[in-house]
Structures are given as C-alpha cells and as structure tokens.
Amino acid sequence: MKLPPLKSLPVFETVARLNSFSLAADELAVSQSAVSHQIKQLETYLGEKLFWRSGRTLTLTDEGRQYLDGISSALLQIERASEQLLGHEESRLRLSVFSSFAVRWLVPRLPDLQRLHPQVELALEMSIESPVLSDRVADCFITIHKGSPAYSYELLYVERLFPVCSQDYWQKIRRELGREGPDADDLPMSVEEVSQFPLLSTHSIFEKAAGDWDAWYRAVDQRIPAAASIQHFSHMLLALEAARFHQGIVLTNDYMLSTRKDSEDFVRLPCHPVMTGDRFYFAWKTSRRGERGLQLLRRWLVDEAIRGGLRGE
The missing domain is CATH 3.40.190.10 (Periplasmic binding protein-like II)
Incomplete structure (x- = not known):
C-alpha cells in the first residue's frame, strides 16, 4: 500500500478549512514553518500545487479542492472508527439545513433528539439556498436537490x-x-x-x-x-x-x-x-453510511417527519 506522508494530511485539511497557515498553526499547536513544511512535503509527493498564494490571500487550487474532497471523508472515518474502539460514543455532526425548516420544525424538536440520543452532538449550519453537498460544508444535509451520486437521500417532505x-x-x-x-x-x-x-x-x-x-x-x-x-x-x-x-x-x-x-x-x-414541486431530503455521503451517529439522526428525522404528518408511513 503506497500512502502519502500521513502527518501532512490533517495539516492540509486544517489549512484548507481555515484558509490560513497561521490559524492552522495555532489550532495544531505547531509553528507556521512546520505547517509550511508539511504542505510542501505533500505537494512534492503528489506533484501538484494544492494552494495558490498571493500576498496574504490563500486559495485552494482545483487539484487541492479535489484532493480535499477525497481525504476529508477518509479522515472523518478514521476519527469515528478510532472513537468507537476507544469507547467514545459521542457523534459530532454538522447538519446544513434551510433556515425556515430549522427555526420552525427542527429546533423545537431538538430536546427530544437530545433525550433519545444524548451521544449525538448536533451543530446546525443555516443555509438560505440548497448548499453544495460536500464534507467541507457539513456532515449531512436537508436539501431539495438530489444532485450528487455520492450521496444517499431519505425523503422527509413533499x-x-x-x-x-x-x-x-x-x-x-x-x-x-x-x-x-x-x-x-x-x-x-x-x-x-x-x-x-x-x-x-x-x-x-x-x-x-x-x-x-x-x-x-x-x-x-x-x-x-x-x-x-x-x-x-x-x-x-x-x-x-x-x-x-x-x-x-x-x-x-x-x-x-x-x-x-x-x-x-x-x-x-x-x-x-x-x-410547489420541492421535495425535502435528508442527505448523507454514502461512503459514511456505516457511521452510527448519521444513522441515528436519519432514523430520528424520518420518525419525526412521520409522527408530525410531514411524511406518510
């Protein structure tokens, strides 16, 4: 098995997420030069530029964005698998959801989710329009589009x-x-x-x-x-x-x-x-279907949609 320099991968993910070498260094508790070294080592291994640097502006290249999409899910799966073996049952999930759906339907029901599944720690990411389905945006989504073949979808509401x-x-x-x-x-x-x-x-x-x-x-x-x-x-x-x-x-x-x-x-x-022609779905990356937290949230959302009359049996 030929793998890239593994220490560089979480460094790359952190820089890409924060869009900053210095902020990444602060989060990882290392020097900025150490972050630069890890990114250069990864770029050398891949033979591709991952970031464009222009003064203080830092942006992912097309190759960097593609690589981030690929490794983000893998890093999350490694983290979840390790937590399960360590006996840590907490599932930290970012859910991207329309503001109106969140305010009027989801938020009033969150106490029930916390009571039934206290191990699920849910962070809401508000969206006005249907977001791009990507691990960089959230772990799961409530969306009206089924545009990505990499995702699975569960109908909540017509x-x-x-x-x-x-x-x-x-x-x-x-x-x-x-x-x-x-x-x-x-x-x-x-x-x-x-x-x-x-x-x-x-x-x-x-x-x-x-x-x-x-x-x-x-x-x-x-x-x-x-x-x-x-x-x-x-x-x-x-x-x-x-x-x-x-x-x-x-x-x-x-x-x-x-x-x-x-x-x-x-x-x-x-x-x-x-x-209206809109159908609301809960969406999650198919490659992460085995994660217990995602499945608990999926089943709870479907049960609530049925119980509240949004969706039929």
Whole structure:
C-alpha cells in the first residue's frame, strides 16, 4: 500500500478549512514553518500545487479542492472508527439545513433528539439556498436537490402551500363575507373571496414577485385579479410573521405550522392547496453510511417527519 506522508494530511485539511497557515498553526499547536513544511512535503509527493498564494490571500487550487474532497471523508472515518474502539460514543455532526425548516420544525424538536440520543452532538449550519453537498460544508444535509451520486437521500417532505391567516383576521374575514353560524369555518372559500383581502407573498419560493400566489390561482385555472392587494416579502418567515400580526392572508407550508403553539395562532382557510414541486431530503455521503451517529439522526428525522404528518408511513 503506497500512502502519502500521513502527518501532512490533517495539516492540509486544517489549512484548507481555515484558509490560513497561521490559524492552522495555532489550532495544531505547531509553528507556521512546520505547517509550511508539511504542505510542501505533500505537494512534492503528489506533484501538484494544492494552494495558490498571493500576498496574504490563500486559495485552494482545483487539484487541492479535489484532493480535499477525497481525504476529508477518509479522515472523518478514521476519527469515528478510532472513537468507537476507544469507547467514545459521542457523534459530532454538522447538519446544513434551510433556515425556515430549522427555526420552525427542527429546533423545537431538538430536546427530544437530545433525550433519545444524548451521544449525538448536533451543530446546525443555516443555509438560505440548497448548499453544495460536500464534507467541507457539513456532515449531512436537508436539501431539495438530489444532485450528487455520492450521496444517499431519505425523503422527509413533499411541499405544498395553503392559505392561512391569524385567528383575529379570520374573524374579520367572516364578518366582511357574512360567514356566520357554527359551520362557517368549513364552508369552502372561493378564490374571488380570497382576493378581497391583502395577499402576503414570499419571493423565495418561486423566485419571482407573487410567484406563490400566481401558482395558487393557476392551480384552479385562474389568474391573480388585477385589483388584488399584494404585499411582498423575501422569505416565508417574514410573511408568516406579518400574517400573525393580522396583516392579511399568507401561503405557507406544513412544517411552518408544525408546533402546537404556532398552529394555534393561525387558521387554515377552507381553500385548495398547491404543490410547489420541492421535495425535502435528508442527505448523507454514502461512503459514511456505516457511521452510527448519521444513522441515528436519519432514523430520528424520518420518525419525526412521520409522527408530525410531514411524511406518510
């Protein structure tokens, strides 16, 4: 077996992660010249430049980035295997997750994860868009893309949107539409009736102005009325907060109303839903499928998604 200078590998990973020779030296408790020596030794062995140095700027070369992707997983597996033999059951995992999914669904459930699996130490990495699947970013991901063949995927949720408003605003709607009586909450509400009230729109779902409401109307072969009042927000978290404070009707999804406290603040209008086409997956590197921490987290996420109604049995 022909191996590179093994002492150089964790040095290379640290420099690449911190993007600095001096910070890497501090973390490894060695001199900066020792770090430089290890990197030079590795570059000599590989016959490739791993970093471009320009003044104080340090960047990975294409070859360095490719090499980092290859060895990061191997180093993590060595660390996990060693911990198991040493009797250390702690699993430190970085999970990259969409901010809205984290805030509204995952974080309220973390105490249950800690109670059931105290050996799993989870660090959340917030993402606005679907991140690049790489060990350099996180150990596992919640993503809407299945783009990398090196990863395995477990379905958590097929997204749908439906209109909601605050409890107080629903009473206003009932008064203005003359919806009286005990069965008023269950009477279907037409798209024409919905358009009489301010529509709170989230840009990030379809990446265009009023894209969410446009899709909702098109689902029943209608168009947004020209006279409709639309208030625009960049993110669903903002639009939902506006609805909480009685500013209109918002299109939201199941995980945004996944806790009892939040769901009791809102009323789901008796209207049709619309599918966005997004599917949420838990993703992990297939080569790391044997890691106990990843499998514990995967099973817990799936169980919670089923128990909470996001995913069917």
